[in-house]
Amino acid sequence: MAKVKLLDGYNPNPDNYYASLIQGQKFAVIPHLELDSGEVLEQCPVAYKTWGVLNDTCDNVLVICHALTGSSDVSDWWAPLLGRERAFDPARFFIFCANVLGSPYGSASPLTVEPSTGSQYAGHFPQTTVRDDVRAHKHVLDALGVCTVAAVIGGSMGGMTTLEWPLCTEPGYVQSIIPIATAADHSAWGISWAETQRQCIYSDPKFDDGYYEPTPEGQPSAGLAAARMVAMLTYRSCVSFDARFGRRPPRQQQQKKPQSAAAVEPPLDLPRIEVPGQKTDNSGTNTAASSNGSVGRKSHAQRRDPSFSAQGYLHYQGQKFVQRFDANCYLHITNKMDAHDVTLGRIPPTDAATTTDDDEALRTVLARVPPGALVVSVETDALFLPEQQERLAACLPGASLAVLRSSDGHDGFLLEFEQLGALIEGKLRRDFPRFYDAESAANSVEGVEAVLGGGASLTGEMEGDAW
Numbered sequence: 001m002a003k004v005k006l007l008d009g010y011n012p013n014p015d016n017y018y019a020s021l022i023q024g025q026k027f028a029v030i031p032h033l034e035l036d037s038g039e040v041l042e043q044c045p046v047a048y049k050t051w052g053v054l055n056d057t058c059d060n061v062l063v064i065c066h067a068l069t070g071s072s073d074v075s076d077w078w079a080p081l082l083g084r085e086r087a088f089d090p091a092r093f094f095i096f097c098a099n100v101l102g103s104p105y106g107s108a109s110p111l112t113v114e115p116s117t118g119s120q121y122a123g124h125f126p127q128t129t130v131r132d133d134v135r136a137h138k139h140v141l142d143a144l145g146v147c148t149v150a151a152v153i154g155g156s157m158g159g160m161t162t163l164e165w166p167l168c169t170e171p172g173y174v175q176s177i178i179p180i181a182t183a184a185d186h187s188a189w190g191i192s193w194a195e196t197q198r199q200c201i202y203s204d205p206k207f208d209d210g211y212y213e214p215t216p217e218g219q220p221s222a223g224l225a226a227a228r229m230v231a232m233l234t235y236r237s238c239v240s241f242d243a244r245f246g247r248r249p250p251r252q253q254q255q256k257k258p259q260s261a262a263a264v265e266p267p268l269d270l271p272r273i274e275v276p277g278q279k280t281d282n283s284g285t286n287t288a289a290s291s292n293g294s295v296g297r298k299s300h301a302q303r304r305d306p307s308f309s310a311q312g313y314l315h316y317q318g319q320k321f322v323q324r325f326d327a328n329c330y331l332h333i334t335n336k337m338d339a340h341d342v343t344l345g346r347i348p349p350t351d352a353a354t355t356t357d358d359d360e361a362l363r364t365v366l367a368r369v370p371p372g373a374l375v376v377s378v379e380t381d382a383l384f385l386p387e388q389q390e391r392l393a394a395c396l397p398g399a400s401l402a403v404l405r406s407s408d409g410h411d412g413f414l415l416e417f418e419q420l421g422a423l424i425e426g427k428l429r430r431d432f433p434r435f436y437d438a439e440s441a442a443n444s445v446e447g448v449e450a451v452l453g454g455g456a457s458l459t460g461e462m463e464g465d466a467w
């Protein structure tokens with residue numbers, strides 16, 4: 001294979017609006033990447049970020065795998081875990097996080113320009129898999145001079161990627177893994193929720209079979225916002241919503257006199273689809289005659305505004321998402337998650353015919369994973385059920401299971417920083433004491449300043465106290 005080109009800060013697709021939202025990314029270009037599907041991506045870009053310095057033996061590497069709509073910027077969505085004397089310590093480790101294929105944040109995706117046509121792929125970008133992501137990111141690590149990876153860590157879809165790293169690379173390349181809030185395969189429950197979200201996007205007339213203007217204003221924003229609203233119900237829990245919102249009115253009704261400009265809430269009205277042949281006056285009255293000739297009926301326009309805080313929160317999340325994510329990319333990566341199954345194609349047909357125990361097949365495949373994995377669960381997760389992590393821990397060789405105490409559901413792994421940080425750091429200290437000696441601790445701390453920078457999170461799940 002031709003040599004991977006490291007471009008540092010140069011973006012090979014500068015017209016991608018969403019990639020510009022991630023600050024400080026570096027880029028690599030893989031000349032020829034063959035996918036699981038058999039299709040080939042020519043001049044395939046990969047966006048990534050690093051913190052810390054690769055040591056002389058090129059083995060002090062942490063690979064962090066982002067979740068479904070995350071990015072290469074770990075400091076954006078796991079900031080409390082990244083920094084000096086934290087779980088991801090750039091004075092001890094060379095920390096690497098790359099954007100997955102199909103995501104809008106810089107790696108090859110529907111927003112990428114196809115070399116053979118000079119136009120964006122849009123709706124005909126080839127489907128990629130989690131395994132394709134691992135192989136692409138491994139090419140970048142090779143170009144960076146990495147010899148072995150100390151640990152791979154990720155949650156949700158990032159946990160799927162974490163499981164695939166030791167299975168898609170040579171034995172011994174990955175020393176340890178920490179899969180969080182994930183599963184060996186995507187369940188029928190998860191697939192069904194994802195399909196519901198995709199149908200929201202398909203039903204928006206602006207979708208146009210995936211050939212729309214790829215900007216927040218040009219994309220099928222109503223469908224994408226609705227998809228995000230559906231998704232939020234799978235990421236949180238009934239208990240957290242009831243405790244957080246109850247039956248309170250929307251926060252703009254609570255904020256009679258905002259104390260500052262920062263307290264002023266952005267408009268919550270989501271993009272609306274005009275109903276053909278129906279017009280309303282300023283009062284929301286339907287001025288078109290109905291089938292029985294009546295006029296003056298009230299339309300739904302007057303009843304679309306949120307009456308409750310929970311509705312307002314969902315509207316806020318939908319609007320925020322439209323500004324930072326692309327609909328084609330969302331379709332792509334939800335399909336990628338649905339296809340996830342670590343046993344797929346790894347059980348010989350003769351063995352599969354005689355194997356009736358799914359766990360036996362899973363144990364056979366996972367036997368290649370380094371022993372001693374730490375599997376992390378969230379006790380109230382309704383999307384990736386704790387039983388799925390229990391199964392993983394039982395089938396991974398010598399694995400242990402830890403449970404995050406949280407009422408926030410699946411998103412607990414993006415919110416319970418103190419618990420998660422302690423678990424990860426404890427695991428790394430036990431597995432790699434050599435990186436915690438005095439000499440290692442004196443290494444360069446390049447990147448710490450960027451980690452400690454403030455600012456609102458683009459892709460994280462922390463919201464202000466107003467919610």
